[in-house]
Amino acid sequence: MEIAFYLSAVVAVLATLGVVTGRHPVHALLYLIVSLIAVAMVFFALGAPFAGALEIIVYAGAIMVLFVFVVMMLNLGEAAAQQERAWLRLSTWLGPAILSGVLLLVLLVTLIGTDVGGRIEGETLTAKAVGTLLFGPYLIVVELAAMLLLAALVAASHLGRSEAHDESHAVRQVPSKRTADGRGRAASERSLGDDTSSEENSR
Amino acid sequence: MTSLLALSPLILVCATAIVVMLTIAWRRCYDLTATLTVIGLNLALAAQLLAWWQAPLDVTLLMTVDGLSIFGGVLILVATLACATLGHAYLEGARGPREEYYLLLLCAAAGGIALVSSRHLASLFFSLELLSMPLYGMLAYTYRERGALEAGVKYMVLSAAASAFLLFGMALLYARTGHLDFAGLGEALASAGSDGWLLAGMGMMLIGLGFKLSIVPFHLWTPDVYEGSPAPAATFLASASKVAVLIVLLRLLQSAPATQDAWFHSLLAVLAFVTMLAGNLLALMQQDLKRLLGYSSIAHFGYLLVALVINEGLAVETAGIYLVTYVLTTLGAFGVVTLLSSPYGGADASRLHHYRGLFWRRPYLTAVLTVMMLSLAGIPLTAGFIGKFYIVAVGVEASRWWLVGAVVAGSAIGLFYYLRVMVTLFLPEPGMQRRDATTDWAQRAGGVVVLALAALVVLLGVYPAPMIDWVRLMAAT
Numbered sequence: 001m002e003i004a005f006y007l008s009a010v011v012a013v014l015a016t017l018g019v020v021t022g023r024h025p026v027h028a029l030l031y032l033i034v035s036l037i038a039v040a041m042v043f044f045a046l047g048a049p050f051a052g053a054l055e056i057i058v059y060a061g062a063i064m065v066l067f068v069f070v071v072m073m074l075n076l077g078e079a080a081a082q083q084e085r086a087w088l089r090l091s092t093w094l095g096p097a098i099l100s101g102v103l104l105l106v107l108l109v110t111l112i113g114t115d116v117g118g119r120i121e122g123e124t125l126t127a128k129a130v131g132t133l134l135f136g137p138y139l140i141v142v143e144l145a146a147m148l149l150l151a152a153l154v155a156a157s158h159l160g161r162s163e164a165h166d167e168s169h170a171v172r173q174v175p176s177k178r179t180a181d182g183r184g185r186a187a188s189e190r191s192l193g194d195d196t197s198s199e200e201n202s203r
Numbered sequence: 204m205t206s207l208l209a210l211s212p213l214i215l216v217c218a219t220a221i222v223v224m225l226t227i228a229w230r231r232c233y234d235l236t237a238t239l240t241v242i243g244l245n246l247a248l249a250a251q252l253l254a255w256w257q258a259p260l261d262v263t264l265l266m267t268v269d270g271l272s273i274f275g276g277v278l279i280l281v282a283t284l285a286c287a288t289l290g291h292a293y294l295e296g297a298r299g300p301r302e303e304y305y306l307l308l309l310c311a312a313a314g315g316i317a318l319v320s321s322r323h324l325a326s327l328f329f330s331l332e333l334l335s336m337p338l339y340g341m342l343a344y345t346y347r348e349r350g351a352l353e354a355g356v357k358y359m360v361l362s363a364a365a366s367a368f369l370l371f372g373m374a375l376l377y378a379r380t381g382h383l384d385f386a387g388l389g390e391a392l393a394s395a396g397s398d399g400w401l402l403a404g405m406g407m408m409l410i411g412l413g414f415k416l417s418i419v420p421f422h423l424w425t426p427d428v429y430e431g432s433p434a435p436a437a438t439f440l441a442s443a444s445k446v447a448v449l450i451v452l453l454r455l456l457q458s459a460p461a462t463q464d465a466w467f468h469s470l471l472a473v474l475a476f477v478t479m480l481a482g483n484l485l486a487l488m489q490q491d492l493k494r495l496l497g498y499s500s501i502a503h504f505g506y507l508l509v510a511l512v513i514n515e516g517l518a519v520e521t522a523g524i525y526l527v528t529y530v531l532t533t534l535g536a537f538g539v540v541t542l543l544s545s546p547y548g549g550a551d552a553s554r555l556h557h558y559r560g561l562f563w564r565r566p567y568l569t570a571v572l573t574v575m576m577l578s579l580a581g582i583p584l585t586a587g588f589i590g591k592f593y594i595v596a597v598g599v600e601a602s603r604w605w606l607v608g609a610v611v612a613g614s615a616i617g618l619f620y621y622l623r624v625m626v627t628l629f630l631p632e633p634g635m636q637r638r639d640a641t642t643d644w645a646q647r648a649g650g651v652v653v654l655a656l657a658a659l660v661v662l663l664g665v666y667p668a669p670m671i672d673w674v675r676l677m678a679a680t
Contacts, residue, residue, distance in 0.1 A: 140210075140265045144317055144329040147217055148336055150224070151310035155340025158303045159355075 004106045005045040011099050012038035018095055029067050030096045034103070036060045041103055048125040209257040209268040211250040212276050213316045219243025220309035227302045237291045240305040244287065244312070248280045259680050264384055265326040266317070270680035274523055275319030275450040278530050282443035283312040285534045285652050289541040290435035292649035296546030297345065304344055304435075307337035311439065315447035322458070324373045324383045327451060331369070331415070334444055335362050341436035342428060348550055350431030357431075361414065361424045369411025375404030389459035397466070405467060408455075415448040418508065419478040422501050426485075429497035434544050434551050437493060438537035441500050442530045449507060453522055456514055471512045475606060478505030479613040486620050493553040495620060496536055499579055502613055503529050506594050509610060513601045521593040523674040528578065528590035528663070535656040536575040539568055542640045542649055552639075555624065560632030565640055569628050571657040578660045580621040581614050585664040589671075 015035035022028030036059045043052035134142055207214070223239050226232075251273050259269035287308055294301045314333030321327045339362075343355025377383055379400050380391035395401055410421065417425040429437050482502030489495040507529070510522040543558075544551035552558075562569040578587035591614060598607035644650040663670050 137263050138265065138325065140263060140317075141325050141329050143217070144314075144326065144333055147220070147310055147313055148329065148333045150220070151307060151314075151333060151337040151340070154224075154303055154306050154310070155337060158300065158307075158340055159343055159346055161300070 002045075004110050005042060007102060007106050008038045008041035008045060011035075011102050012042065015096070015099050018099075026067070027092060030093075031099075033060055033067075034096050034099050037100070038103055041106065050125055050127045050130050205257050205260060206262040209254050209260045209262055210266065210320075211253050212247040212280070213313060213320075215243060215247040215250050216280075216309055216313040216316060219247070220306060220313060223302075223306050223309060227306065231300070231302055233295075233301055236302040236305050237287065240287050240309060241284065243309065244280055244284050247316075248277065248284070251277050251280070261322070262320075265323045266320045267322040268320055270677035271450060271454060271519070272320035274674065274677035275446060276316045278446050278526060279312060279315040279319065279443045282439065282446065282530055282534060283308060283315075285538065285656070286435050286439045286443070288648045288652045289438060289538055289545075292644075292647055293433065293435050293541050293545035293547050296548055298347075304341065307340045307344075308439065311337040311341070312443065315443050318447040319450045319454075321451065322385045322454065324377070324385075324388070327455075328366075328370060328373065331448070331451075332366065334447060335366070335415075338362075338436070338440060338444065341439065342432040344436060345433045345547060348431070348433075350550060351433055352431075354428040354431030357424055358428050365411045365414035365421070368407045368414075372404045372407030372409075372411060375400050375407065379404065385455060385458035392459050402466065406470075409470075412448055412452050412455075413474070416445060416452070416504050417497075417501050418474050418504060419481045419501065420474075422478070422482070425501055426489075426494040426497040429493045429500075430491055430553060433547070434493070434537060434541035434553075438534060438541065441496065441533050441537060445500070445504065446526055446530060449504070449511075449522070449526065453511060453519065456511055457519070468512065471508065472603070472606060475505050475508035475512055476609045478502070478508060479609045480505075480616075483613045483616040483620075487616065489620070490555050491553050492540060492555055492558065492624065493537075493551065495555075495624065496533070496540075499617065499621075500533065502617060503579075505613065506591065506610055509594055509598055509603070509606045512606065513597055513603060516600055517593070517597050519678045520671075520674055521597045523678055524593050524667075524671060525590035527670055527674065528586040528660075531656055531660050531663070532575050532578040532585075532587055535571060535653060535660060536579065538649065538653040538656060539572045539575070542568065542644050542653060545649065546641070555627050556633070558624070558627050559630050560628075562629045563632050565644075567645060567654070568640060571653050572628060573625055574657045574660055576621040576625050578664070580618050583664070584661065586660045586667070586670075588664055589667045 012035050015031045015038060018031035019028045019035060022031060036055060040052040040055035040060070043049070043055055219240065219242075222243070223236055226236060226239060254268050254276070255273050257268060258273060259267070261267045287305060290304055290308070294304055311334055314330050314335075314337070317326065318330035318334055321330055335358075339355050339359040342358050343352050345351045346355075373383075376388060376392075379398060380388055380395065382388045382391050392401060392405075414421040414424075429441070432440070479502055482498050482500075482505055486495050486498030486502065489498065503525075507522060507525055510518045510525065540551065540553060543561075544553070558572075561572070574585060578585035581587045581591035591610070594610055595607055598604075598610060640650075641647070645654065
């Protein structure tokens with residue numbers, strides 16, 4: 001099992017390097033997923049299957065959602081598809097593929113192999129043990145984490161909504177600027193008035 | 204039950220945050236939100252008395268309620284109250300949603316209160332994050348200003364890096380000692396002797412906490428963030444957030460006698476020395492009051508580090524007294540900046556030339572700012588003098604002459620730029636003025652807070668006995 005630990009750790013480090021040096025967000029995310037799965041493997045090797053499973057469900061799952069968001073934000077069209085095809089070269093996917101191949105190998109060897117040098121010392125942490133710890137002595141940390149999530153949510157919603165608000169401003173004011181005569185100015189004034197009234201409504 | 208009573212300030216602040224959130228969801232009403240926030244904070248302040256009856260008490264293995272934590276909690280709540288009141292005047296004219304400010308403020312206050320009473324690395328980390336996370340939102344609150352957005356992003360990125368250092372340091376310490384609670388960690392460190400991994404872990408934790416306190420090699424973010432962020436948020440960052448981190452550092456140093464280890468000890472002393480001198484020297488030629496206050500806060504935390512380095516005799520009491528005077532003075536100085544910049548309309552009035560001739564328009568506000576500057580400089584008859592006197596006394600008693608010399612030199616340099624601000628206030632008024640306080644500032648809550656702070660600073664400078672008794676009582680338990 002020790003070899004599984006070290007191999008997964010090396011994969012995690014290499015994949016994270018790939019994230020940092022990646023020039024394209026989508027490619028970096030590919031490496032990030034490999035890195036997270038490798039960390040999950042490390043947890044499994046250390047005898048903490050619960051943490052490992054959480055790592056895969058929460059992180060790899062959440063990162064997949066992030067992935068989707070990035071793809072959504074990129075302007076996808078015919079040109080983008082062409083670009084995508086151009087990017088899909090051997091050199092791009094070779095790195096993540098080799099690293100995940102190593103992880104798969106480690107998994108297969110530990111599954112099939114009978115004894116590869118015993119296991120790392122320590123008892124297995126189950127979901128039940130984690131639960132009793134979290135809601136026993138560490139209850140306050142759980143509550144603090146809840147407040148932390150609330151604060152992060154509020155901060156993100158405040159800053160995020162303001163951006164959307166600004167965009168709607170910009171969109172509404174562009175046509176009035178194009179007509180440079182008095183009517184255009186009147187229109188822009190009206191649109192400003194609309195803005196304030198809509199703001200008042202939203203309050 | 205006693206545990207719940209002991210934690211009641213924290214619980215009340217969290218409950219207020221949730222009530223405020225539900226109120227915002229139900230109906231957006233600016234005044235109602237502000238009133239609820241202030242009521243909740245006052246209740247929490249009163250609940251510190253309940254906690255005091257239970258103290259000293261360990262609540263689970265994560266928290267402890269003792270004199271130090273109640274002292275820190277009271278300071279944080281007072282600072283938060285001042286920030287809420289100042290923020291009310293400031294945000295009155297702001298466009299867009301204004302209510303979230305109070306929600307973020309309450310969450311940050313909860314983080315601060317939890318931080319001062321944590322005695323376990325897990326609760327330390329979570330409270331520190333709970334303190335910092337709302338601050339990202341508060342610093343970038345007026346996102347339409349480029350400066351505010353820059354301040355928020357800068358603080359977020361650098362703070363995340365510092366948190367990573369802190370976490371890595373904790374992991375190293377845990378890997379070597381197997382303890383996460385301060386007491387166990389201290390014992391293990393004392394018996395372990397010098398070990399490379401332990402030193403690396405302690406150094407990394409120091410980097411993480413030093414960043415939040417803006418100690419010199421990690422201070423680069425401070426002036427930019429202070430300058431760009433909206434004034435009430437900067438006030439919170441400069442007062443409550445720093446108090447909380449300093450108190451937890453104090454607790455950490457106290458419960459880990461192994462940090463008396465010569466190597467670590469002299470490292471702290473060097474940091475204190477450099478921080479005092481660099482903070483004061485960098486402030487010399489600033490043309491911006493908020494930047495100047497940022498550098499001045501760096502220097503003040505250098506002075507405070509002296510008390511932490513010595514860590515014997517009156518050191519805890521000294522740190523407490525210095526924190527009280529620092530918080531009152533900083534709140535007052537930033538309060539004047541906030542009043543001059545409120546109601547919010549574009550960038551804050553922070554350039555020094557905005558303050559030129561302020562005396563001829565707003566004599567009382569000028570008096571407040573003058574008192575605050577004198578107190579920051581440590582002139583007798585202001586509270587700042589008492590704090591500085593204690594620092595020098597403790598340094599002399601422990602015969603750390605280098606540190607005492609740096610305190611004296613730093614104060615001498617500091618006098619120059621504080622006086623420069625004061626001279627600006629009394630210069631003849633230039634033709635055009637961009638920003639000014641509203642005419643009825645003294646009748647509004649923010650103005651009353653600032654005036655009360657000025658009165659308190661003078662009063663404590665003349666008659667410091669009650670403050671000293673209180674801090675001594677708190678330090679004793």
